[in-house]
Amino acid sequence: MPTYTLMATAAMGLEAVVANEVKNLGYECQTDNGRVIFQGDESAIARCNMWLRSADRVKIIVGEFKATTFDQLFEATKALPWEQYLPKEAEFPVQGKSVKSTLFSVSDCQAIVKKAIVERLRNKYRIQTWLQETGPLFKIEVSLLKDKATLTIDTSGAGLHRRGYRIAQGGAPLKETLAAALIQLTNWHPDRPFVDPFCGSGTIPIEAALIGQNIAPGFNREFVSEEWHWMGEEVWENARVEAEDVANYNQPLDITGSDIDHRMVDVAQKNAFEAGLADLIQFKQMNVKDFSTSKEYGVIVGNPPYGERLGDRPEVEQMYQEMGQALAGYDTWSVYMLTSHEGFEQFYGKQATKKRKLFNGFIRTDYYQYWGKRPPRQKD
């Protein structure tokens, strides 16, 4: 099998989490500007799409070169071996972006790249007429950053956050990829209790259950590269067989999601059911200030309201304060909260052990981490 240069794209701040996931799948990688770069064959494309929990997409880097003129962009694009990826009937829309580059007109860059690939394919496939583009989809991107052009083909199709289980949602759902990253940034282990007291549509508890039973997040969806002749059906078949083999459906889990709004509890239950995880997660209606437990060494991960609208602030601040009081006595529990409210620690009543800057979409947030006591070591 040939080797491709692959790129897993990640939201700002999540590169290290995605890199860790790529390494865990067995691929050495480097990170750079929201991208995790690694080498792999067709099975790497299938496995990474199937398994990466926190990445946005998996792309093939077809070529990278310096381009400050349209001629350079055209010639260097045309010199790349597009026929190795695209069959003669391929449909290939070209998208673009340009940051800090001489070639700043994105629409012109897209048109030039399209023209160069058309010319290359017409030569290679000896086609005199227009390309029909009636075949499988290859979404191409030309991305210019400081005059360096990177040409990629998307292998995922719908973004990897589309796991296929979200049939309903509330006002401000968290992206599944970010939820998975938040969990992986904690010290949670599947034998410890896990709670999301602001569960909304259930994204965090559902992602925790998938992680807890080692279920591949892409198991229930399709990917655009499944339609590509050179990927081979057995590559995908093998990736699905592997996912089934390593899933640990016998792992007991203690995962709870609660929300003050009973309608959100219904929504979360529906989504968990769709994910096939309804039996693994307890959902209930509860105000965070009423949290109480007799369990120990649990992990709480929450995405509370941020109070972004000025009018909501006092209410949110009071809620943070009540949460801080409700959770104060549980020193074996670790608490992780994602919010854009800069005064969170003040209202919660405690300085975080650690803070991490993350973006929830375009909102700059901090992930406040309060580490609880470590569980005692188990004797052999």
Ligand SMILES: C[S@@+](CC[C@H](N)C(=O)[O-])C[C@H]1O[C@@H](n2cnc3c(N)ncnc32)[C@H](O)[C@@H]1O
């Ligand atoms: C930003 S949303 C959470 C979204 C969720 N992570 C998802 O992916 O759908 C915040 C949630 O907190 C809930 N909430 C607000 N105040 C609360 C309180 N005092 N106790 C518990 N839940 C509360 C809201 O009903 C809302 O569903």
